[in-house]
Amino acid sequence: MSKIQINNLTVNYTEKKKSFTALKDVNFSIEAGEFVSVIGSSGCGKSTLLSILEGINTPTDGEILIDGEPIHGTGTDRGVVFQHYSLFPWMTARKNVAFGIKQVRKDVSRSERYRIADEYLEKVGLEQFGNKYPSQLSGGMQQRVAIARALAIDTDILLMDEPFGAIDAKNRTILQELLLDLWEGDGTTERKTVVFVTHDIDEAILLSDKIVMMTANPGRVYREIKVPFDRPRNRSELVQTKEYTRFRNTLLSMFYSDISTKIGGEEVVL
């Protein structure tokens, strides 16, 4: 049984009396401990798909099963990192992490919550910034705190909606490697199941076991591609290999073959 099973998912929106289909008959599955990136141009419904996984939106038709059980709304089995506004601005970094732990793990004492919060802030390199408010942190630091919180609540599944989309290129690289390190772990703990939405092909290749490429109008799965590189991965070594270049070109040509059929009025985002 797959960890996450997406069955015939369809989402219709009605806006100003015009209805449009954001997702149509989306089917794929994700195994436990798998890192899956969902990639596609704007409007392909990748964020809609994630919002249903998060439990914030409900599908028009079809269902999502986690461990064989259909999901209804949000759940304590899923941790989420958004692109923006994941953190509560009136809480310090520590408080944000501790607050997350409190909501999901009711049995943990107050002092234990703060101990765990400090532990995870240290893992993301922010042990000095625990008492800062989000407004006092850079965008990259805020996303580190958001990641620390998502990891600290220790759910099986981690959902990430373009978490590095608003970060500058250099910090994005650093954050990708940090996420990779934290997720791969030291081999003693079980890896989390991750669904990672992005529009950055290099990011998807570096991080994922599997890439689900989506296409727009209506949003549906175009291809599912296994990423054939061993872990632990090292970006600078990886990008120098011929295999990487070849694989990347294959993906890009798929990406463009999808887009090229639609050029002429369609927004194209890489």
Place this chain on the structure above:
Amino acid sequence: MTLKNRYLKVVHALFIVLILIQFLPDKLPAYTYASYLIWFAIGTEAVTLIASSLIKKKEGLDLFADIVTFIYGLLIAWTLATAKFNVLKPSLFPPPGRIFWQMIADYDKILINIKSSVGIILQGYILALIIAVPLGLFLGWSARLGSAATYVSKFFGAIPPIVYIPYGIALLPTFRSVSVFVIFLATFWPVFAGTMSGVMNVDKKTIDSAKVLNVNKATMMFSIILPASLQQIFIGCNQGLTVSFVLLTSAEMIGAQSGLGYYIKNYSDFGDYTRTIVGLIVVGIVIIAISFIFNSIQKYLLRWKQ
């Protein structure tokens, strides 16, 4: 050290002028209580010296110096126009020393009136906050009731609270209870409207972030929605506070037997304009003190904003 600041030099010069002119012969037939003015000036000068060594920022020091310059300038002009040259009508314009003397002489009476006025304001104000904030949170969060409540609060908020006074007098037994009632109304509607608009404008992404953490209803309300709406709530609180003062002092001048408005009205009825001016100054000081406390609370609770 302190003389380095150009503006402070002006302050010290004015201080000396203020002291020196006290030794000019009085033209006023009545006693001018110049010693009270001299003591006040010495006190102000001492505060200036302490502040000039404590305030590090140049802007802050300049501002402080400007304020003291204004006070000294006003006192010099006032002294010259009254005690020294007697160009203003003495019954309407008492010399400044006399005002300070009166303030000290009436110390206990003033304190009782401050207590009375501030007590009424606090009672009505806090009662309004206790009811308006939770109600606004609840109704603002409920999409259907919220839009109806917005119209209701717009209607009642549009009625100037002062026009409730006659009805309040018919309803309630004492001046005090009527005042509390009117201040309650004056505070309730702006705070209620502010809270509701705060809740309705909380960013959906913030709510989603809380939802995915599986917060329960109470946590959502008090740990997420309340702090996210806090700035708007404070706008309502501020408005309520300003209106409350205007209302209470007006009401006290009409029908009360105590309070700062009563103090001013009562003595001006008797033609005692020294005490009338004392009352005006005290009202100013009290309002500034309360605004200062209010702003400090607001600043503390919103310290997470940049």
